[in-house]
Amino acid sequence: MYQVExxxxxxxxxDGCLFACCHxxxxxxxxxxxxxxxxxxxxxxxxxxxxxxxxYCCLWFLTGMAVVPAFAVKVNTxxxxxxxxxxxxxxxxxxxxxxxxxxxxxxxTTCGPCIAEIPSLVTLQRELKNQGLVVLGISIxxxxxxxxxxxxxxxxxxxxxxxxxxxxxxxxxxLFGQPISIIVDRNxxxxxxxxxxxDWTSSQVKSRLQIYLKGR
Numbered sequence: 001m002y003q004v005e006x007x008x009x010x011x012x013x014x015d016g017c018l019f020a021c022c023h024x025x026x027x028x029x030x031x032x033x034x035x036x037x038x039x040x041x042x043x044x045x046x047x048x049x050x051x052x053x054x055x056y057c058c059l060w061f062l063t064g065m066a067v068v069p070a071f072a073v074k075v076n077t078x079x080x081x082x083x084x085x086x087x088x089x090x091x092x093x094x095x096x097x098x099x100x101x102x103x104x105x106x107x108x109t110t111c112g113p114c115i116a117e118i119p120s121l122v123t124l125q126r127e128l129k130n131q132g133l134v135v136l137g138i139s140i141x142x143x144x145x146x147x148x149x150x151x152x153x154x155x156x157x158x159x160x161x162x163x164x165x166x167x168x169x170x171x172x173x174x175l176f177g178q179p180i181s182i183i184v185d186r187n188x189x190x191x192x193x194x195x196x197x198x199d200w201t202s203s204q205v206k207s208r209l210q211i212y213l214k215g216r
Contacts, residue, residue, distance in 0.1 A: 072174030075193055079104075079184040080172040084138065084161035087148050092136070092161055094184070100134045101212045104182040106169055108141045109150045113197035114179040118154050124200040124209075125158045131213050132186070136161060140169050140178075185212045 073080060079102075083093040094102070105121060107114035118137075125135040137160035139147045144162050151160055169175050173182065183192035191212055198205060 073172075073182065073190055073193065075190050077190055079182065079188055079190050080168075082168045082172055084163055084168060086159055086161055087144065087151065092159065094136075095188075097134045097136075098188055099186050100132050101186055101209065102184040103133070103135045104138055104184065105135060106138045106140060106163075106173075106175060106178060106180045106182075108139060108178055109146045110141070111178040115150070115154070117179060117197040117200065118156060120198070120200040122155070122157055124206075128206075128209065128213065133209065133213060134158075138163050138168060140164065140166050183209070183212065186215055 079094060081094050083091050086092050094104075103121070103125075107118075109115070121135060121137075125133060135158035137151075137156065137158060139160060140163050141147050142164050144164070147160060147162065150156075163169050177195045179195070179197060181192070181194045181198065182190055183194070185191050192208070
């Protein structure tokens with residue numbers, strides 16, 4: 001398990017960030033995704049996303065610096081509170097799980113590494129939930145329907161929340177990249193900030209989580 005404070009150091013990690021990319025460089029969303037594009041038209045979405053990625057990277061190299069959020073959540077600081085709807089329309093707040101170890105898994109249905117790590121995350125949640133582990137998937141997809149379809153297809157058992165406006169992802173947590181997982185301890189403190197796909201069933205990951213589950 002590894003910790004990343006600045007995911008912008010790896011350009012390859014930007015492949016899952018169409019809307020965050022648009023937000024970062026202040027490109028209006030309508031320039032990157034037409035409302036007329038059907039959800040099933042994945043190829044067109046991919047082309048649009050990669051165009052935004054190229055624009056962002058060009059600005060990065062031309063200016064000599066990365067455009068980053070004004071605030072980015074840091075390890076060993078309180079996790080920002082938030083409230084989002086789940087797939088049933090229920091409002092779920094982070095504070096609801098105070099006293100638990102919480103994994104906030106930011107993902108989207110068009111992010112390959114996100115989809116790839118989900119089965120191991122489902123297994124982890126099933127194995128450790130009785131010890132106080134809670135997994136919250138936070139989707140940044142613009143369409144709730146696509147999230148619901150993926151949840152059913154992948155048989156995701158943990159709660160998934162909808163952050164289609166990226167209010168939590170970008171504004172509250174200052175994140176960039178997918179998948180990103182934030183581990184919050186029983187006291188509401190951010191202990192790990194991880195970017196990239198992870199095998200959540202590995203012994204290394206489990207041993208790290210046991211530290212937080214035991215309150216150390």
